[in-house]
Amino acid sequence: MLDDLRELYQEVILDHGKNPRNYGKPDEVSHRAGGHNPLCGDRIFVYLHVDAEGVVRNAAFDGRGCAISQASASLMTEIVSGKTLGQVDTLFRNFHEMCTSDGDVETDGSLADEMDRLQVLSGVRQYPIRVKCATLAWHTMNAALQGEAEATTE
Amino acid sequence: MSQAVAETTLDGANRSNLPAYDVDKVRADFPILSREVYGKPLVFLDSGASAKKPRAVIDAVSAVYEGEYANIHRGVHYLSVRATQLYDEAREKVRAYLNAAKIGEIVFTRNTTEAINLVASSFTGQRLREGDEILLTELEHHANIVPWQLAAGRAGAVVRASPVDDDGLVDLEKFEAMLTSRTKMVAFTHTSNVLGVVTPAKEMTRLAHEKGIPVLIDGAQSAVHLSVDVQDLDCDFFTFTGHKLYGPSGIGVLYGKSNHLEAMPPYQGGGDMIEYVTFEKTTFAKPPERFEAGTPHISGAIGLGAAIDYVNALGRDAVAAHEHGLLQYATARLSDMPGVRLFGAKGEKASIVSFLQDDVHPHDVGTILDQAGVAVRVGHHCAQPLMDRFGISGTVRASIGLYNTREEIDKLADSLHHVKEIFG
Ligand SMILES: Cc1ncc(COP(=O)(O)O)c(C=O)c1O
Numbered sequence: 320m321l322d323d324l325r326e327l328y329q330e331v332i333l334d335h336g337k338n339p340r341n342y343g344k345p346d347e348v349s350h351r352a353g354g355h356n357p358l359c360g361d362r363i364f365v366y367l368h369v370d371a372e373g374v375v376r377n378a379a380f381d382g383r384g385c386a387i388s389q390a391s392a393s394l395m396t397e398i399v400s401g402k403t404l405g406q407v408d409t410l411f412r413n414f415h416e417m418c419t420s421d422g423d424v425e426t427d428g429s430l431a432d433e434m435d436r437l438q439v440l441s442g443v444r445q446y447p448i449r450v451k452c453a454t455l456a457w458h459t460m461n462a463a464l465q466g467e468a469e470a471t472t473e
Numbered sequence: 474m475s476q477a478v479a480e481t482t483l484d485g486a487n488r489s490n491l492p493a494y495d496v497d498k499v500r501a502d503f504p505i506l507s508r509e510v511y512g513k514p515l516v517f518l519d520s521g522a523s524a525k526k527p528r529a530v531i532d533a534v535s536a537v538y539e540g541e542y543a544n545i546h547r548g549v550h551y552l553s554v555r556a557t558q559l560y561d562e563a564r565e566k567v568r569a570y571l572n573a574a575k576i577g578e579i580v581f582t583r584n585t586t587e588a589i590n591l592v593a594s595s596f597t598g599q600r601l602r603e604g605d606e607i608l609l610t611e612l613e614h615h616a617n618i619v620p621w622q623l624a625a626g627r628a629g630a631v632v633r634a635s636p637v638d639d640d641g642l643v644d645l646e647k648f649e650a651m652l653t654s655r656t657k658m659v660a661f662t663h664t665s666n667v668l669g670v671v672t673p674a675k676e677m678t679r680l681a682h683e684k685g686i687p688v689l690i691d692g693a694q695s696a697v698h699l700s701v702d703v704q705d706l707d708c709d710f711f712t713f714t715g716h717k718l719y720g721p722s723g724i725g726v727l728y729g730k731s732n733h734l735e736a737m738p739p740y741q742g743g744g745d746m747i748e749y750v751t752f753e754k755t756t757f758a759k760p761p762e763r764f765e766a767g768t769p770h771i772s773g774a775i776g777l778g779a780a781i782d783y784v785n786a787l788g789r790d791a792v793a794a795h796e797h798g799l800l801q802y803a804t805a806r807l808s809d810m811p812g813v814r815l816f817g818a819k820g821e822k823a824s825i826v827s828f829l830q831d832d833v834h835p836h837d838v839g840t841i842l843d844q845a846g847v848a849v850r851v852g853h854h855c856a857q858p859l860m861d862r863f864g865i866s867g868t869v870r871a872s873i874g875l876y877n878t879r880e881e882i883d884k885l886a887d888s889l890h891h892v893k894e895i896f897g
Pocket residue numbers: 521522584585586587614616617662664665666691693694714725
């Protein structure tokens with residue numbers, strides 16, 4: 320049983336959960352949105368700075384949540400920094416698929432390293448009720464990029 | 474919030490004070506309790522959300538469909554008369570369970586939520602004017618907040634909440650001070666679904682009545698664990714839900730004093746709630762039928778009657794004593810564990826312990842306990858204002874039913890060690 324749980328709560332997740340990177344609202348923000356998980360009542364906010372060329376210069380978040388959602392948000396902000404909006408969209412879709420489907424996710428070769436890093440979150444597949452915890456930050460970022468103020472996992 | 478002080482020691486002494494209560498025999502009445510989850514025995518500590526059903530309830534519901542089912546109040550034929558009789562008997566069982574004065578004071582609803590909405594709309598909503606107030610407490614379940622907000626919103630009235638202290642206890646002085654000439658309704662829970670604290674409902678009702686303000690008591694939790702006497706409480710309305718009382722889901726109860734119910738307009742219109750209908754004018758049936766439009770949950774009401782019979786046969790005092798022993802044991806075991814912080818562990822309590830472990834999020838604790846076969850509820854428990862009051866996002870809640878055991882409390886406490894093993 321502990322082995323199964325360690326699959327879910329891998330070291331990387333515990334580390335990002337405890338010491339989230341890019342936490343706090345930065346000065347320069349071009350896109351932002353709030354995300355809400357009605358099941359637990361947790362809220363997070365995602366802040367992006369996208370430049371004129373459509374490249375994410377900086378990504379950050381704040382708010383509270385479980386270890387999974389905090390770690391996922393933290394990893395996401397690291398991974399999307401420096402990516403084009405097209406790449407961010409591909410990562411979002413691939414990540415979503417990784418969390419919800421069983422098979423391997425086909426990915427654009429140039430993003431293979433990023434998907435490898437995100438693999439630590441794939442354990443949520445075994446815990447359907449926790450998938451939303453892992454995807455909340457990504458939905459929120461997506462909402463911010465679509466110009467919506469609010470994302471929920473419902 | 475302060476660390477709870479254990480009320481009892483862990484030795485077996487208090488066990489012998491309990492009246493004879495054969496919990497193994499009780500467990501054998503609940504088929505679902507013998508199932509496993511993830512290959513482990515189920516340790517079910519979430520009866521506060523919805524309780525498991527004894528064989529007696531399952532059988533009563535099947536027996537209706539197998540042998541006695543028909544629509545009620547509508548037929549001259551044998552089975553319709555028989556189903557109507559069973560439905561009315563169930564209502565009488567509820568009346569006796571609450572010690573209501575009259576059977577007509579018992580209205581069947583879908584659940585507590587619908588019962589509160591009915592009162593908010595057909596009673597309070599009729600009397601609210603702009604600037605009026607509805608007084609609740611900070612303990613309330615969303616079901617006892619949102620219906621009042623809707624009613625208040627339509628009238629330009631406001632909803633206020635009387636504060637609780639750091640242990641979740643209602644401050645009676647502050648409560649009394651908030652009862653003003655603007656207060657048109659008071660509604661509060663009899664037992665907090667988050668903390669298990671029992672409110673001084675009789676005293677609160679008396680204080681409200683001194684100022685002529687009607688009172689609704691949300692008994693969703695208390696009707697399961699306390700012996701409720703609505704005449705002694707003297708409340709105007711009392712609500713509870715069948716599914717937490719070992720009965721079927723989809724059936725709930727509104728008790729209302731007959732003078733109120735008789736003066737109230739219907740909540741919904743339709744069949745079964747009328748006396749006479751023309752396109753020009755309809756006259757309404759008397760309570761309780763006036764508030765039961767359409768075909769009701771016939772088998773649900775009968776199943777609830779069977780659940781009440783079941784609890785009465787075990788003995789409500791014996792059940793309460795068993796649950797109380799477990800609650801004290803759970804409180805003592807958890808407060809002995811390093812890093813565990815209990816919420817609302819003081820004062821009169823019923824069947825619920827709420828806690829956090831270190832700074833681990835309740836959802837993470839819930840997932841880890843679940844893998845050990847231990848079912849608890851985690852999160853805000855539909856009481857977000859109370860979570861805000863304590864400055865937390867949620868808790869882990871273990872709620873105890875009449876079939877739980879000491880071994881299960883031990884399993885809960887022991888499984889919390891896994892949280893430490895993983896989160897360090
Ligand atoms: C105190 C309290 N009030 C109201 C409710 C709502 O009950 P129901 O969902 O059956 O309407 C609950 C249960 O969830 C509760 O615990």
